[in-house]
Amino acid sequence: MKPIKSLCLSLFVLITLSACKQNNTKETSPEFKVDFEKFTLDNGLQVILHVDRSDPVAAVALTAHVGSAREKEGRTGFAHLFEHLLFLESENLGKGGLDQMSARIGGSGANGSTSRDRTNYFQTVPKDALEKMIWAEADKLGWFINTVTEPVLAKEKEVVKNEKRQRVDNQPYGHNSAVINSNLYPEGHPYSWEVIGSLEDLQNATLEDVKEFFRRWYVPNNVTLTIAGDIDVEQTKAWVKKYFDEIPRGEDIPALEKQPVTLKSTKRLFYEDNFARAPRLTMAWPGVPQYHKDSYALSVLTNYLSNGKKAPLNKVLIDDEKLTDNVVFYQNNSELAGQLMLSVTAFDQADLNAVASAIKDGFKDFELNGISEDDLNRIKAGQETDFYQGLSSVLGKGFQLAQYEIFAGDPDFINQDVKNILAVTPKDVMRVYNTYIKNKNFVATSFVPKGQKNLVLDNSQLADIKEENIIEGAEDTFDPSVAATYEKTPSRFDRSIEPPYGSSPELNIPKVWKKELDSGISVYGIENSEVPLVQFEIQITGGLLLENKDKVGVSNLLADLMTKGTKNKTTEELQNAIESIGASIYTYATEDNITIAGTTLSKHFDKTMDLVTEILLEPRWDETEFELLKQSTISSIQRSKANPNSIASDEFSKLLYGDHNILAYNNRGTEASVHSIDIFDLKDYYNKNLSPQLTNVHVVGAISETEVVNALDNINTQWESKAIEIPELPMPLYPEQSTVYFYDVPGAKQSVIRFGYPSLKATHNDYYLANVMNYRLGGGSFASQLTQQLREGKGYTYGIRSGFSGSEYIGEFTISSGIRTNVTYEATDLIKQILEDYGKNYNEEDLDITKGYTIKSTARAFETLGAKLNMLSNISNYGYADDYAKAQENMVKALTVDDVKMLIEKYIKPNQMVYLIVGDAATQLNKLEALGFGKPVLLNGN
Incomplete structure (x- = not known):
């Protein structure tokens, strides 16, 4: 998955009648109606349309019913690898693919995610770009696979391996999920391996393996297209048919049978974690698949046991025994099976046997007292609010419609889903506890800091975890500039012609x-x-x-x-x-x-x-x-x-x-x-x-x-009024010259970088335009030079960004990333070179792309309640005018290349910068002197 904020995939519903209060008073159950239209093309593509005219935007989501569960052992990680590949290039979008187009059309940033059972690709765009998005999504499905060459595959392998290092290998408790799943599910079960796959499997993947995977799973009859927002339904239907209907249907794909698991015995495993500083106990029980009748009561059960002061587990673990400050209990339900996950990160030096004993006491409390109607209704009241929160985004609505279509067989299942939630009784909650947890076998993992094996659960066995060694020059080399040569896939019309924009939407500024x-x-x-x-x-x-x-x-x-x-x-x-x-x-x-x-x-x-x-x-x-x-x-x-x-x-x-x-x-x-x-x-x-x-x-x-x-x-x-003076702070200046600082984390699988200097406050006249200037440097994701050169060109990182951040009191310019350990110097030197060349090379194309994105993206600037709240914060805290978005739009329209070059000269200072690197000093420190900023300063150690 590309770096994004997590997206809420809870219930997204269009509620036509006000939902009833869920408390002690009995009121009529709410009536829900989902406004959507569904149709199927001859090739099997399922299409769902949802109209929402609250903002001039449209969300497009393409969801393939393929995740890690459809992979073969020894070839894991393919579904996630394809999530990356499909953004790079297709026959008619050309190099840069959807990422490059997104930058031009003002999209929210083309993105995707992979789970055990599905992969989705999504973005929200101004409504005038909807035809372009439909054209692009069709090109990815029908005119893509020829563009995947050996260099493309080699580069994207490096990106995915960097993602695994960042999310798993370089994180406290990062290997815990893999240990749980490989022991909860039997060998060969499609959930026994991780979605991201193994480094070894990724390295061994051949071009033919990849193409075979695509041809099997990325076919119209295994895909759902959801379009939600301010759309003309008949016109949208015509576009979908024009661009998608000549893509050939694939082989029939039979539904997979449910594969629930039963543990014959309890398993206890431990691991001394290089990055952990506190012991963590995780317990996992087999659960139920998604939308199983018992999943609703299990959701209430896990919530009641672990959330809030009254929660039985919290009472014992937090209040009485003071072993932890947080108990996490949830169910992870997937298409074929599910699991219940209880995790406690204990305080320093806490014995995990004491934690396990306290968990038993918490369960006993629940067995004796159960859950009251009041507490059940309290939880349901929170669910009511969650329903409405999902309505603030057209993309979220589209996600859930696709979710129900694929995993429940009908988008309209949302009506039954809500009824199932509201129908849970206290007896149901106790029943599922007795069925799935009480006296049942489980998998328990004890992850403890290095040298604290004495804290692990009794009778635990060492977990089998493969650690990657840091080896200089171990990665494959590739030339990403090599163009793919292939015979173009035929079409009834010329797909290389990008569709035109529709009529431009007006910027709708909320009244304040x-x-x-x-x-x-x-x-x-x-x-x-x-x-x-x-x-x-x-x-x-x-x-x-x-x-x-x-x-x-x-x-x-x-x-x-x-x-x-x-x-x-x-x-x-x-x-x-x-x-x-x-x-x-x-x-x-x-x-x-x-x-x-x-x-x-x-x-x-x-x-x-x-x-x-x-x-x-x-x-x-x-x-x-x-x-x-x-x-x-x-x-x-x-x-x-x-x-x-x-x-x-x-x-x-x-x-x-x-x-x-x-x-x-x-x-x-x-x-x-x-x-x-x-x-x-x-x-x-x-x-x-x-x-x-x-x-x-x-x-x-x-x-x-x-x-x-x-x-x-x-x-x-x-509230008593009193005059309070905010003290004047000594404001730091740019460093006189750049210095490299290093913080040693022995064995780090990545080098975490923070480069930058003090800069503009949010109230400075140049603050907004400085961020506009930074778009092509490191603020525009895949439209930025840092991403294009370090991720796409070299495979050094999973993600990198730069930006100005500030408030009324402070301001900073920062470049941040996680870099493959064995190219720490090379990546840092390349960043320095990009910064030095940015002003010299900035041209009209850079400005056009920046203007295109910045101006067009204003159509979705105030779509959600959160975005409107941020607008009020800008107005109140920084003195912005109510229509500041219009003023900013005019400022961008008036920008020239010379204006941007002047901003670069004033605010990009590669030779007056703090270069901070957190990584493995033994292998990386000494090489950094070659940057020309003197001997690196080691901040810890000798």
């Missing part, structure tokens, strides 16, 4: 309302009635900025403690009150603020704000919860010390800001600082630094200005 309250609170809102949902955030300026360097971590602990009860509610009572109305409220601290945020049904906004008022104005100051939070924070800090990405982020801040700037510190604090903090420090911060005069409230959703202001009345009238 503003209100200054008497207390000094500034309120900003957007009313949007597409779904009966409201998202909100209350930002109080301060955070780390108002902390003492000797006690860093106070604001973070304060934010965490705010939801651990109120004056009149215990932690459990507060959580139950929030969940019973289907809301979520969470608090967090950043470098420059403390935020209370959440989501609620619009009909419960008043009740939600009443709870927020309690949280903000009536803290509980619970000593027991405070000590638990301290222990949890210290454990998190300890674990991060072995994570190369966390190390890189922390060390980079220190290097940029220096000892005399509070921003050099992670706002969690250090072990020493957190140990030194007591609850009186939190009270002191709360009383001195939280003020309505420093507060902005942002509200988006199905609620009016009057309703919002009325709901905030108690906060406005009861």
